[in-house]
Amino acid sequence: MADDLHSIALPTGVTLDVQVAGNPSHPPVILLHGFPESHRTWRHIVPDLAQDHFVLAPDQRGYAKSSKPQGIAEYTPEKIVADLLALADHFGLARFTLVGHDWGGAVAWMAALKHPDRIGRLVIVNAPHPLVFQRSLYDDPAQRAASQYITAFRNPGFEAHVDKIGLSAFFDSSFAPHIAPDRIADEKPVYLDQWAQPGALTGMLNWYRASAIVVPAVDTAPDRPAFLDAPFPPTQMPVLAIWGLGDTALLPCQLDQLADHVPDLTIERVDAGHFVPWQNPAAVLAALRRNLSES
Template sequence: MLKSSLRRIYLSTDVELDCCVIGDPSNQPIIFLHGFPESHRTWRHQLLALSENYYCIAPDQRGYRGSSKPTDVNAYTADQLTADVFALADALDVENFTIAGHDWGGAIAWSVALNGQAGGLSPQWAGRVTRAMIANAPHPCIYQRAIVNDPIQRASAQYIRFFRDSASDAIIAKGGLLPLLQRVWGWQKPEAMDAYEYGELLAGWEDRDAAVAMLNWYRASNITVPLIGAAADVPKWAAGAFPKLNIPTLLVWAMEDKALSPSNIEGIEELVPNIHIERVANCGHFVTWEKPDAVIAALEKFLA
């Protein structure tokens, strides 16, 4: 069903995105953003469950799969990825929406929410985002602080330094993304992913241009990752006062995530006063399909 719902959508940001659009357009819209190294299918269980009552929109984001893949690293800065989301809403005649994101999609969802909440950072978008739902994607300010101050999180983030290294491109040129992930993470087929979905994932990783574009998200990011044990200060943008996100926000957090320490949710209430945290035990990073029922239940309760 999800394959038949894919549409090619041209955005005013001069990119084209393949987008899963499912549900009645008269219902409340939700825009779902996937993370690295996946696609809109990250949300496959939630899309099918929620589309009965909501208008569900899930793009393959810039650089992924069949969507546009600009070659310039600077085409993947957070402001441009954020603009894609509002441009997608415009293209589908959606004014106000709930934003949802996992992993890198969650990072952009934080940005979309901060810019699009009532009184948000960007006047042209302010008031368009009514709620936010984030799955295993840390608040950018807290994440940057944790990378500097939490030795566990700093160690877990070292892969970012490798992704930013041009040596990664040579590995991709020979074999696509899979050999790189095997080298960095010892990647193997996840037990919770069936053979069909894994085949879909691997097929997307074969595209060398897409693989490099995925890494460009990391290369364009302003997140600083010091070497393990190196003296470092929290960058100025994350060290001081940071704008609060005031809209209702759900944070689903899988507690066995090896890449993201639970320290990323400590003190988040100060930055997101209207937050509900749903902790998912015995689950790794890919919570949307490792524990789909838990995520669906949390989303349905939050949306209700």
């Protein structure tokens, strides 16, 4: 399928490539990818969804051929949420269903918490709730150990490491094995082209560097911040969490306290690892269809 990409300049100062599919008169859905991907995350989702929804799937700032502003401060979550809302405004979408995977899910959580008037329904695919995740990094040794890659990605020398081994080796060692090489092999040239865009690798990694999430080292016993037990606002819309139980980076413990902060919650546990839209797109679509039919 040839993606119908539109280059859209936003008042937030960035220009995003956006896949646009479906009839604008149909209910709108915005799909947000995570690291280290692009709108191609949703390759197996968009054609089906676009039959009866108006679908937008942007390459977010820092990724592929979208704008890559310089400086870590340009990648704070609130700036990326502002891109999302500006994109919705561009298409005249007052309210929409928001679907996010990985970092796209982190942005989706923040958008839903900060702008509940805009998000009619939230769908999260293997992306932890911000408080539950931060709490688990202090309280759950397994999750803390599994999250040490975040510290590695924040290292200012990480780009030099990737440059040394080459983008192809980075794809083969850090991305493809988590999906299953046979499912992603034909995508390799697409991703290598996207990652090779000037500033792309730094732009992608800056999402980690700009995040306020604290990842304690495995061998430390840091004081537990009081805010982890302070009141936290609940979500105000129906939330569907689609979770690949084989995720080795974001463990199933992320689901344990979710209902405490999400009053209207549906959890669909899926046979997949972290990259669920690639590994089990049929299950993602089935869960979306069950959920969106209730709209």
